[in-house]
Amino acid sequence: MLLHLGDEEVIHSKDVLAILDINALKASELASEFLKKHESNRSLTDLSGNAAKSVVITDKTIYLSPLSASTLKKRASDRLELENGWNIK
Structure with a gap:
């Protein structure tokens, strides 16, 4: 199934490895370095402006x-339930 991330960007939900809160990452020096590394490698896409x-x-x-x-x-959980044929209340 597809997952809308914002700014007209849609990805396959099966491709998602993690969804993390930005504030938790900003509090970690290691996570900040991780984001900076991916930004310099051009593998970071900012959809948020x-x-x-x-x-x-x-x-x-x-x-x-x-x-x-x-x-x-x-959203990812709802779509997973739909894929498995479960009813959403």
């Missing part, structure tokens, strides 16, 4: 999303 709320990690690209991590996780 410098107002990121979450980070979505795939095997090829790191996305900064304007949507919260909880919103993205819920």
Whole structure:
């Protein structure tokens, strides 16, 4: 299934390795270095216009999303339930 990350960017939900809150990453020096490294390698895509709320990690690209991590996780979970044929209440 597809997962909308914001700014008209859609990826396959199966490609998502992690969805993280941006504030948790900013608090970590190691995570900040991780983001800077990917930004310099041009494998970081900012969809938020410098107002990121979450980070979505795939095997090829790191996305900064304007949507919260909880919103993205819920969307991914809802789609997973649909794939498995479960009913959403």
